[in-house]
Amino acid sequence: MATTKISVPVVDLSNFPSEMKKLTAASTELGCFRVVNHGIPVALQAEMKAAVRFLFEMSAESKLRNTDIITGSGYVPPSPKNPSYEAFGLYDAASSSDVRDFCSRLEVSPFYREIISSYASKLHDLIVDLATKVAASLGLVDYSFQDWSCQLRMNKYNFSKETVGSTGAQIHTDNDFITVLQEDESVGGLEIMHFGGDFVAVDPVPDTFLVNLGDVAKVWSNGRLHNVKHRVQCKEALPRISVAFFILAPKDDRMEPQQEFVDCEHPPLYRTFSYLEYRKLRLSSGARAGEALALLAADQITGKSLVPDSSF
Numbered sequence: 001m002a003t004t005k006i007s008v009p010v011v012d013l014s015n016f017p018s019e020m021k022k023l024t025a026a027s028t029e030l031g032c033f034r035v036v037n038h039g040i041p042v043a044l045q046a047e048m049k050a051a052v053r054f055l056f057e058m059s060a061e062s063k064l065r066n067t068d069i070i071t072g073s074g075y076v077p078p079s080p081k082n083p084s085y086e087a088f089g090l091y092d093a094a095s096s097s098d099v100r101d102f103c104s105r106l107e108v109s110p111f112y113r114e115i116i117s118s119y120a121s122k123l124h125d126l127i128v129d130l131a132t133k134v135a136a137s138l139g140l141v142d143y144s145f146q147d148w149s150c151q152l153r154m155n156k157y158n159f160s161k162e163t164v165g166s167t168g169a170q171i172h173t174d175n176d177f178i179t180v181l182q183e184d185e186s187v188g189g190l191e192i193m194h195f196g197g198d199f200v201a202v203d204p205v206p207d208t209f210l211v212n213l214g215d216v217a218k219v220w221s222n223g224r225l226h227n228v229k230h231r232v233q234c235k236e237a238l239p240r241i242s243v244a245f246f247i248l249a250p251k252d253d254r255m256e257p258q259q260e261f262v263d264c265e266h267p268p269l270y271r272t273f274s275y276l277e278y279r280k281l282r283l284s285s286g287a288r289a290g291e292a293l294a295l296l297a298a299d300q301i302t303g304k305s306l307v308p309d310s311s312f
Contacts, residue, residue, distance in 0.1 A: 005201040006194060008210070009033040016133065024137040031228030032192055032212040034205060035130065035180075040122055042207055045182055048119040051112040052154045052241055055088055058106065063088070065105045069098075071280045073151060084158050084168045084234065093120040093152035093245065120152055123245040127180050130211060131247050134178065138224055140260050148177070149248045157189070157232060157240040168240070169232035172288040174214030175279055176246040181210040187240040193229040201233075215278075215293055216249050219270045222257035227290050249275035270296045 009026040011019050014037035026033035066075035066088050073091040090102045099120055103113040131145040157168040183204035191199040217225040249255055256272040273296050282292050
């Protein structure tokens with residue numbers, strides 16, 4: 001259990017390039033930071049939370065209509081490992097047709113459909129801007145994330161008196177490049193692994209987004225970016241809602257260290273691999289806290305299941 005709290009670095013998006021040094025340190029050391037002046041209206045954030053609560057009030061049968069597009073992208077019901085947690089997934093959230101299909105399957109009203117669509121569009125713009133800034137903070141200027149695949153995930157933790165003190169989401173790293181999280185302003189519980197390996201609590205801050213780096217970022221940067229481990233603990237008997245937006249990987253499904261980060265002093269740490277196969281590997285093996293990256297190390301024997309085919 002965490003015994004301390006921290007305030008993660010706060011990056012002001014209206015103050016670039018002055019904030020670049022702070023962004024570099026946060027991305028390479030802690031793997032986590034907050035953003036302010038992000039341009040997402042407070043009213044839209046509140047409306048999105050209302051839309052998410054509406055979705056979770058649906059029947060179990062209705063929820064299951066949110067099926068996978070790629071592995072692990074649809075509805076996640078409570079499980080023995082995470083009995084308090086459930087989630088909806090919207091892939092690819094940058095596509096208006098995919099948003100429309102998601103809403104149609106769940107028979108979402110036009111009112112909530114418009115909110116979800118507007119939120120997804122604005123969050124996509126924000127996350128592309130953030131990923132571009134993170135790349136620039138490492139010296140890779142003008143790299144484009146515009147066409148990377150993305151996902152919107154709506155989370156609910158059904159915390160009760162019986163679950164206080166338990167884990168709502170197990171220790172994990174995200175399997176993406178970057179995550180932008182709208183937290184529950186009323187209910188905390190998020191903990192990140194701090195320097196030295198201890199978990200520390202990160203309390204929500206109104207009108208900010210929490211940003212963290214995932215496994216793909218570590219591979220893409222040849223180990224420079226830090227994929228932060230985190231978890232959710234039940235601290236009080238209240239339901240907790242959060243909304244996460246992910247940039248996952250290039251749409252050609254090919255992941256490898258960028259050549260700009262590889263030289264004679266920094267050989268490639270990872271071999272080229274298929275992102276979708278890596279996603280399946282994490283889910284099937286249960287190795288969700290970054291351990292699966294060891295199987296992609298450049299000095300490991302290449303296995304067929306994680307090698308891109310000749311179409312790339």
